[in-house]
Amino acid sequence: MTVDIIPADLQPVEPSYLNALRLQAAIFWVPVFLGVLVLDRVLLAETPFGGLLPAVIGLIGLSGVAIAPDRIYRRLGYAIDGRLLRTVRGWLFHTDTVVPFVRVQHIDVTRGPVDKIFGTASLVVHTAGTHNSVVVLPGLSPERAAEIRDAIRGEIRADAE
Amino acid sequence: MTEAAALPLSGDALGPPERLHPLYLLTGLGKSLKGAWGLLAAVAVLGSQERWLLVALIGIGFVVASIGSLFLKWMKLEYRVGADEIRIDSGWLSRTSRAIPFDRVTDVDLEQSPVHRLFGLARVRLETGASAGSKEEDGVLDTISLDRAEALRDHIRARRRGEAMAPAVEATVDTPPLYAMDIGRLATAGLFNFSLAVIAGLFGVTQTFGDVLGFDPFERSFWIGLLARAEPLQKLVVAHQIVAILAGTIVLVLLGIGTGLVRTALREYGFRLDRTETGLRRRRGLLTLTDVTIPAKRVQAAILANGPIRNGFGWWVVKLQSLAMDGRKGDHVVAPLAREEEAASVLQSLHWPIAPEASSWQRVSRAFIGSYAAAIGPPMILPLAVPFLGSAGLSVVAMLPFLGVMAILWLIAAPVLIVARWMGWRHTRYALDGDTLFVETGWWRHRRRILPLRKIQSIDLTENFWSRAFGICTLRLGVAGGGGFADHHVPALSRQEAQLLRSRLLAQ
Numbered sequence: 267m268t269v270d271i272i273p274a275d276l277q278p279v280e281p282s283y284l285n286a287l288r289l290q291a292a293i294f295w296v297p298v299f300l301g302v303l304v305l306d307r308v309l310l311a312e313t314p315f316g317g318l319l320p321a322v323i324g325l326i327g328l329s330g331v332a333i334a335p336d337r338i339y340r341r342l343g344y345a346i347d348g349r350l351l352r353t354v355r356g357w358l359f360h361t362d363t364v365v366p367f368v369r370v371q372h373i374d375v376t377r378g379p380v381d382k383i384f385g386t387a388s389l390v391v392h393t394a395g396t397h398n399s400v401v402v403l404p405g406l407s408p409e410r411a412a413e414i415r416d417a418i419r420g421e422i423r424a425d426a427e
Numbered sequence: 428m429t430e431a432a433a434l435p436l437s438g439d440a441l442g443p444p445e446r447l448h449p450l451y452l453l454t455g456l457g458k459s460l461k462g463a464w465g466l467l468a469a470v471a472v473l474g475s476q477e478r479w480l481l482v483a484l485i486g487i488g489f490v491v492a493s494i495g496s497l498f499l500k501w502m503k504l505e506y507r508v509g510a511d512e513i514r515i516d517s518g519w520l521s522r523t524s525r526a527i528p529f530d531r532v533t534d535v536d537l538e539q540s541p542v543h544r545l546f547g548l549a550r551v552r553l554e555t556g557a558s559a560g561s562k563e564e565d566g567v568l569d570t571i572s573l574d575r576a577e578a579l580r581d582h583i584r585a586r587r588r589g590e591a592m593a594p595a596v597e598a599t600v601d602t603p604p605l606y607a608m609d610i611g612r613l614a615t616a617g618l619f620n621f622s623l624a625v626i627a628g629l630f631g632v633t634q635t636f637g638d639v640l641g642f643d644p645f646e647r648s649f650w651i652g653l654l655a656r657a658e659p660l661q662k663l664v665v666a667h668q669i670v671a672i673l674a675g676t677i678v679l680v681l682l683g684i685g686t687g688l689v690r691t692a693l694r695e696y697g698f699r700l701d702r703t704e705t706g707l708r709r710r711r712g713l714l715t716l717t718d719v720t721i722p723a724k725r726v727q728a729a730i731l732a733n734g735p736i737r738n739g740f741g742w743w744v745v746k747l748q749s750l751a752m753d754g755r756k757g758d759h760v761v762a763p764l765a766r767e768e769e770a771a772s773v774l775q776s777l778h779w780p781i782a783p784e785a786s787s788w789q790r791v792s793r794a795f796i797g798s799y800a801a802a803i804g805p806p807m808i809l810p811l812a813v814p815f816l817g818s819a820g821l822s823v824v825a826m827l828p829f830l831g832v833m834a835i836l837w838l839i840a841a842p843v844l845i846v847a848r849w850m851g852w853r854h855t856r857y858a859l860d861g862d863t864l865f866v867e868t869g870w871w872r873h874r875r876r877i878l879p880l881r882k883i884q885s886i887d888l889t890e891n892f893w894s895r896a897f898g899i900c901t902l903r904l905g906v907a908g909g910g911g912f913a914d915h916h917v918p919a920l921s922r923q924e925a926q927l928l929r930s931r932l933l934a935q
Contacts, residue, residue: 272926272929272930272933350933357892358891358892359889359891359892360889360890360891360895360900361887361888361889362887362888362889363885363886363887363888364885364886364887364888364929364933365884365885365886366885366933369883369884369885393884393885393905393907394750394884394907394908395884395885395904395905395906395907396905396906396907396908397903397904397905397906397914397915398884398885398887398903398905399884399905401885
């Protein structure tokens with residue numbers, strides 16, 4: 267069969283996206299850690315469990331900042347050819363999405379504050395489907411995102427049947 | 428009106444402003460009464476305390492306030508019909524002008540409650556599919572005369588055919604219906620609508636409030652009182668508690684069947700499905716009539732549903748997934764109870780097949796059962812091990828009786844669930860025939876989904892750490908429309924199979 271019609275040459279996203287992921291993880295974990303630390307000092311300092319909770323949360327948070335972004339980045343890939351966009355992500359919960367260009371309803375290129383620091387952008391593709399109607403491809407350079415957007419825009423048909 | 432100046436309209440293409448029928452004041456009243464349960468409860472309490480003056484005051488106040496607000500709404504709601512769009516201006520404090528292009532109207536629904544029918548009125552709902560999932564409705568004209576409603580529908584239909592403003596001819600009056608239900612079929616459908624949930628609910632109510640209401644069919648005293656005239660039966664009940672329980676069960680089952688019959692009759696009476704030039708038209712209802720048009724081009728998928736019992740008798744429920752929802756209740760039912768050949772003729776009118784060649788069906792991996800059993804099976808070992816642990820095991824159970832109950836429940840439930848999963852696997856299969864994908868899933872809730880490939884919006888191939896250990900993944904298909912939980916997927920495919928199927932789906 268024609269297995270080769272799906273683009274197989276997965277490309278990684280921008281390397282700077284790795285740092286963006288790290289910063290995002292830090293933004294999440296540092297306040298959590300501080301909160302747990304305060305909680306521990308206020309409530310648990312006198313009990314035999316004093317110091318245990320911050321240690322555990324600290325370890326999880328540290329791995330979340332130091333190890334997880336690396337893995338997320340490594341598992342994230344996309345491929346694109348004349349008519350399909352494919353995004354692959356995740357290991358624990360692995361998803362491999364294919365969207366034909368002709369099915370795309372509209373496209374966003376979004377940049378949050380973290381994206382601006384590291385010079386990345388997300389491509390958000392909306393289809394008419396109820397399930398999986400929004401496909402997000404993060405970590406592209408803004409130029410690349412705009413390039414893909416223009417490639418897809420040329421293919422969008424006016425009316426969804 | 429000054430609003431036209433506030434919201435500049437390109438008024439030349441639009442018709443004159445129209446208002447709802449004045450009887451909206453009456454038809455709207457029922458709705459505001461429905462929303463006033465708290466008030467009704469207050470009235471009931473005050474009534475039981477015999478403070479009738481207060482009750483009367485509340486009643487009058489409510490009616491005055493409702494009619495006042497309805498009158499205000501009626502004053503402030505205007506609609507204009509143009510060649511290409513309808514404009515609805517509404518609201519008093521915050522004014523809204525909504526324009527709905529007819530090109531985007533998916534369904535035109537006409538609904539007639541008993542009050543509407545009495546006065547020859549109708550409620551019109553224009554579905555665009557834009558608000559699928561949200562509460563807000565797209566375009567509703569609550570009460571206009573039936574003639575106006577039908578004219579509006581014909582206008583939109585004609586517009587969609589591309590011959591704008593041409594006088595629309597009702598083409599379906601003389602042709603035989605595509606599908607219709609007679610009384611016998613209606614009764615059969617009602618029997619199948621027998622609802623376990625209703626029975627469970629009734630059981631709960633009789634057990635909780637039975638003493639207060641004096642209605643608990645599981646109590647001997649209930650039957651003794653009832654059977655005061657029939658002495659032998661009364662003696663039987665006095666002698667055996669089991670008879671009361673049996674009789675109570677029968678009463679509840681009969682009530683469940685009765686509820687199913689009544690609900691079905693109210694909704695499906697006079698069911699008639701016609702093929703019109705552009706789509707399907709469905710009329711049904713006993714007290715509240717509904718008249719829905721579904722454009723053929725907007726149908727995204729067909730779903731044939733049944734369960735073990737319907738399946739055994741060879742019945743299907745035929746639904747169509749469209750961009751808009753069927754009155755917020757999910758997919759459009761186009762045949763509540765149909766034989767396979769009747770369902771086939773309905774789909775045939777859309778030029779859709781109903782089944783692939785029998786040989787092209789393919790089963791999914793047995794890991795569908797294995798991965799499930801491996802997840803819920805192992806905890807069964809714990810309760811089974813208790814006897815072998817001797818006194819230690821027993822003392823744990825004695826200390827934590829809750830754990831013991833849980834373990835026994837698990838021991839009973841897990842094998843049942845695994846067997847159900849196995850039955851589900853036996854009823855799961857898929858086929859790709861021409862440009863249509865067929866997926867059958869489930870045993871208790873059996874579904875055959877018929878999906879033209881050109882309606883597939885996106886394809887997800889998903890696996891997680893658990894399914895990966897069993898070498899299976901799931902192919903999820905994004906399809907437009909349908910309810911939030913509508914999900915077309917092929918479960919438990921090997922990775923290779925899934926990739927092959929995906930590329931075949933995309934090859935079209």
